[in-house]
Amino acid sequence: MTWANLLAAFAGVLIGTLVGVLPGLGVSGTIALLLPLSFGMHPLTALILFAGIYYGSMYGGSTTSILVNVPGEAASVVTCLDGYAMARKGRAGAALAAAAIGSFVAGTVGLMGLALFAPILAEKALEFGPPEYFAIAFLGLVIFANLTGKSPLRSIMLVLIGIMIGTIGMDPLAGITRFTFSVDELQRGIDFAIVAMGIFGLGEVILTACHPRTAVNVQKVRFRELYPNKTELKRSFWPIIRGSILGFFVGLIPGPSATISSFTSYAVEKRISKRPLEFGQGAIEGVAGPESANNAASSANMIPLLSLGIPFAPASALLLSGFLIHGITPGPTLVSSHPDIFWGLIASMYIGNAMLLILNLPLVGAFASLLKTPLHILMPIMAIVTLTGAYALNNSVFDMVLLLIFGLLGYLMKLGNFELAPLVIGIVLGPTLEKGVIQGLIIHDGSIWSFISRPLAGSLLGIAFVILLLMVIRWGISIWKQRKREVEAK
Amino acid sequence: MIEKVVSGIFLLFCLVYMYYAKDLSFGSIVKPKAGFLPIVAGTAGTVLALINFGKVMLKKSETSKSDIRSWKRVGLFFAGLVVYLLILEYVGYLVSTILVMFYLLKVAGTKGWLVPALMAVGVGVGFHFIFDYALGVMLP
Numbered sequence: 001m002t003w004a005n006l007l008a009a010f011a012g013v014l015i016g017t018l019v020g021v022l023p024g025l026g027v028s029g030t031i032a033l034l035l036p037l038s039f040g041m042h043p044l045t046a047l048i049l050f051a052g053i054y055y056g057s058m059y060g061g062s063t064t065s066i067l068v069n070v071p072g073e074a075a076s077v078v079t080c081l082d083g084y085a086m087a088r089k090g091r092a093g094a095a096l097a098a099a100a101i102g103s104f105v106a107g108t109v110g111l112m113g114l115a116l117f118a119p120i121l122a123e124k125a126l127e128f129g130p131p132e133y134f135a136i137a138f139l140g141l142v143i144f145a146n147l148t149g150k151s152p153l154r155s156i157m158l159v160l161i162g163i164m165i166g167t168i169g170m171d172p173l174a175g176i177t178r179f180t181f182s183v184d185e186l187q188r189g190i191d192f193a194i195v196a197m198g199i200f201g202l203g204e205v206i207l208t209a210c211h212p213r214t215a216v217n218v219q220k221v222r223f224r225e226l227y228p229n230k231t232e233l234k235r236s237f238w239p240i241i242r243g244s245i246l247g248f249f250v251g252l253i254p255g256p257s258a259t260i261s262s263f264t265s266y267a268v269e270k271r272i273s274k275r276p277l278e279f280g281q282g283a284i285e286g287v288a289g290p291e292s293a294n295n296a297a298s299s300a301n302m303i304p305l306l307s308l309g310i311p312f313a314p315a316s317a318l319l320l321s322g323f324l325i326h327g328i329t330p331g332p333t334l335v336s337s338h339p340d341i342f343w344g345l346i347a348s349m350y351i352g353n354a355m356l357l358i359l360n361l362p363l364v365g366a367f368a369s370l371l372k373t374p375l376h377i378l379m380p381i382m383a384i385v386t387l388t389g390a391y392a393l394n395n396s397v398f399d400m401v402l403l404l405i406f407g408l409l410g411y412l413m414k415l416g417n418f419e420l421a422p423l424v425i426g427i428v429l430g431p432t433l434e435k436g437v438i439q440g441l442i443i444h445d446g447s448i449w450s451f452i453s454r455p456l457a458g459s460l461l462g463i464a465f466v467i468l469l470l471m472v473i474r475w476g477i478s479i480w481k482q483r484k485r486e487v488e489a490k
Numbered sequence: 491m492i493e494k495v496v497s498g499i500f501l502l503f504c505l506v507y508m509y510y511a512k513d514l515s516f517g518s519i520v521k522p523k524a525g526f527l528p529i530v531a532g533t534a535g536t537v538l539a540l541i542n543f544g545k546v547m548l549k550k551s552e553t554s555k556s557d558i559r560s561w562k563r564v565g566l567f568f569a570g571l572v573v574y575l576l577i578l579e580y581v582g583y584l585v586s587t588i589l590v591m592f593y594l595l596k597v598a599g600t601k602g603w604l605v606p607a608l609m610a611v612g613v614g615v616g617f618h619f620i621f622d623y624a625l626g627v628m629l630p
Contacts, residue, residue, distance in 0.1 A: 037620075157542055160535035161500055164507050164528065171524040178524060179510055209598045210563040380594035381613055383567075384587060387574060388617055392627040400575050408568065409499070416492040434527040446520030 005344070008045045009352040012052015017360065019053060020060020020076070027057040028424075031318040032196040033386055035325060035393075043326035044341050048348040050322045054315055055107060055298045055349065058258065059356045062099040062291050063364055066092055075258035075294035078266045082279060082286030089282050094228035098236045098284050099291040100360045106244035106292035107353040110299025113248050114306075115346050118335070122307035125332035130443065131451045133310075134436025135460035137429045140254040140304075140312050142464040147255035149419035152471045158419065162426020163433065165190060172431060173438055185398040193321045194390055195427055198403045199420050200314065201386045203410020209379035228284070236288035239269050243292030250293070251300025254312035256421065258294040258301070265293035299349070306330050306342065310432060314421045317428040497539070497546040504536040566597045583622075583629035588614035 019030045031050050038046035061076030066083035079099065086095040128136075145155035168179045169189025180186040228236065243265040250261035269289040270279045279286050302319075304310050309331030311317035323330050328338055335342050390403040413420055444450035452458040511532045514525025574590040581589075592610035600606045621627040 153538060154542055157500065157535060157538035160531050160538065161503065163531045164504070164535055167528050167531070174524045176514075176524040178514060178528060179507070206564060206567060209594075210567055211560050374600075376598040376600050377595065377609065380591060380598050383571060383594060384574075384591055384613060384617065387571065388583075388587075388621055388629075391578075391629070392621060395628055397575060397579060400578075404568075404571055404575065407571075409496075411564070412492060412496050412499070416496040418493075418496055430527075430531075438522045438526060441519060441522055446518065448519070 004042065004045050005048050005348060006351070008041070008049040009052050009348045010355055012049040013056035013059075013352045013356045013359065014052075015049075016053040016056020016058075017060035017063075017356065020057035021063050027054055028196060028200040028314040028318055030057075030201075031315060031322070032193060032201045033382065033389060035193050035197070035318070035321060035389065037389065038322065038325070041326075043323075043328055044344045046326055047319070047322055047328075047341065047345050048352075050319055051302075051345060051349055052352045054319065055295065055352065056356055058291075058295045058298050059100065059103050059360050061294075062103070062287070063096065063360070066095045066099065066287070067364075074256065075262050075297075076291070077259070078262045078290045079287055081266070082281070082283050085280065085282035086284065086287065091232075091282065094232050094284065095287050096364050097228050097361060098232065098240075098288040100357055102236065102240040102243060102288045102292035103295040104353055104357040105240050106247055106294075106296040107299060107356075108350070109244040110248050110251070110296040111346060111349050111353065113296075114299050114302055114349075118303050118307045118342075121303060122332045122335050125308050128308075128332070128456075129454075130436045130439035131454050131457040132436075132460075133308075133432055134440055135451065135457040135464070136304075136308065136310055137432040137436060139460045139464040140310065141425065141429055141433070142467050143253060144255040144312065144425050145422055146467055146471055147253070147260060148422055153475060155419060155422045156471075158422035159426040162423040162428075163430035164426075165195070165423075166427045166430030167434070172435055183398075185396060188394075190402060190427075191393060191399065192317065192424075192427055193325070193393060194399050194402050195406050196314065196318050196321065196424060197386050197390055198406025199410035199413070199424060202383065202403060202407030203414060203420075205379045205382045205386065206407060206411040207414055208375050209383070232284050235284050239265075239285040239289035240292045242268065243289040244296045247293030247296030248300045251297030252303060254304075254425075257313065258297040261293035261297040262290035265289040306334060306345075307332065309334075311428060312425075314424045317424060320428070493546050493549070494543075497543045501536075501539040501543045504532065504539040508532045508536050563597060567594060570594050570597060579630045584614050584618045587617060 015030065015034075016027065019027055031053055034049070034053070038049060041049070058075060061071060062079050062083065065071045065076040065079035066087050069080050069084040071077040071080055083095045083099070086092060125132075141159050145159050146152055149155045166189075168186060170177050170187055177187050243261075246265050246268065247258075247261040250264060251257045253260070266279075266286055266289060269283075269285045270276050273279065273283065273285055275283060301313055301316050304312055305316045305319060307330075309320070309329060311320045320330060328334070328341055386407075387400050387403060390399045391397065393399055410420060413423075440451060441448075451461060507528070511525060511528040514528055515523040516525045516529050517523030570590055570593045573593075574586055577586045577589075588610045591613045592606050595606040595609060600609075618629065622629050
């Protein structure tokens with residue numbers, strides 16, 4: 001652990017906390033914006049920086065949820081319910097401390113799980129063939145589409161469009177160019193980092209710069225109020241443990257697992273609490289559990305990325321970009337071929353986790369005051385950073401053109417209430433899906449049965465088709481109910 | 491309204507995609523070729539985009555006055571970014587960044603002239619130093 005890496009861990013968790021505090025500027029957009037700035041860094045240093053941003057944002061999101069009733073991250077939405085209520089009762093410090101301590105414990109549990117399961121899964125994954133990779137990618141996309149957004153139909157549509165965008169460029173197997181329209185730059189395909197920078201980064205910049213939000217009222221917290229009393233600590237203990245374990249397992253599911261885990265934890269705590277009526281009025285369990293869950297989930301999210309090389313969330317997809325930019329391919333061989341990178345990253349996450357606990361409590365007032373940052377100055381700067389970063393990737397103005405196109409698309413999608421993540425995940429997982437199905441069919445002489453007869457691939461595909469069937473049935477039932485309501489209204 | 495526009499964009503993309511995908515060789519199940527996934531994904535995507543577009547067109551939408559003002563700002567902001575691309579390789583990174591940065595600050599609502607001008611120069615010089623000298627990126 002060198003000084004450069006320690007500094008990167010510190011910078012990462014600081015930036016991550018800032019990103020989590022500032023609503024709108026999501027972790028995916030921030031990593032996308034900072035990708036080009038990591039070019040001159042050692043690969044491990046760059047990855048430590050990005051990982052720090054990734055899990056640091058989970059800490060920051062709770063600060064604004066509690067102090068301002070505005071969630072900095074989607075995973076902190078549920079913290080607003082009881083966190084802000086506690087703040088209004090003068091217990092903001094206790095809520096912040098419960099969130100920070102819970103996040104630390106959960107982060108530690110998540111990292112232990114990551115260190116334990118990732119190498120085991122990576123070893124098993126060496127036996128995987130194209131059918132298994134196809135099945136994992138397919139199931140991942142189906143679950144992701146099912147869990148993201150209000151309309152599964154729209155999510156699937158966006159995933160498919162993402163897959164289509166991912167086919168632009170050279171076919172990975174036959175070497176034939178597709179949809180390039182004789183544009184030389186399109187032969188290498190559309191760089192995922194450009195898409196992410198555009199949709200998450202520039203799109204958000206345009207939205208925030210041109211639709212300024214109203215001033216916020218920040219609850220004040222004094223340093224001496226930061227510590228929960230004995231009763232609050234006692235009440236937080238089991239929710240933190242339960243949230244950590246629940247969040248870890250939910251984090252393995254593709255999709256917005258940090259958000260899902262926080263809502264699930266809240267529901268569980270409310271169900272088993274002896275004081276269910278307190279929930280929504282300032283129950284500390286409603287802060288400790290969800291905040292622990294989302295942190296554990298963010299660590300668990302790294303397992304499929306590091307051991308299989310398959311990201312199941314936009315932020316981990318951007319971490320994948322970070323790996324690839326620095327010439328490292330995450331997957332089954334990462335542990336054996338780059339043990340320094342793998343274990344160095346995990347060690348840095350332990351250290352970063354401790355840094356976050358130390359940073360977040362004393363500096364909570366400073367972080368909250370960031371909400372008063374003049375966005376009309378910050379956003380134009382971010383726009384220039386993004387464009388410069390896009391140019392820096394391949395020294396190409398064409399990439400900047402693509403960035404503008406995806407930036408405009410991201411802006412319109414946000415305004416039109418379209419989810420961004422399915423499109424991005426489709427672009428990332430599309431090539432894995434294509435390689436898996438084509439190689440699998442070629443190897444097994446076109447036998448689809450070979451996909452189903454293999455235990456893992458068959459099981460995963462079976463689950464995927466059941467989920468698809470349930471989605472179709474649910475959609476059919478909702479159409480029927482809507483027609484019935486219309487008829488009754490008439 | 492925006493929802494209809496975006497749905498229309500996606501539908502148009504799918505239709506254009508399918509138009510060009512049909513020229514790719516599909517192959518067969520035994521020997522899938524370059525057109526296999528594009529045609530399968532394109533067909534499914536086009537069907538869903540059509541259904542989505544139909545659903546969205548049946549919805550009512552309104553545009554408020556504030557939307558129009560914001561659109562003007564968006565148009566000006568985006569125009570600035572386009573101009574940045576156009577002048578970048580002719581004028582060079584430093585000068586184009588300073589000019590466009592000043593313009594964007596004014597569009598975003600920064601008051602006065604001195605502060606935006608100083609910020610534009612600071613950002614231009616700062617980024618030039620960071621990317622060119624610190625990170626070794628070859629800027630125009």
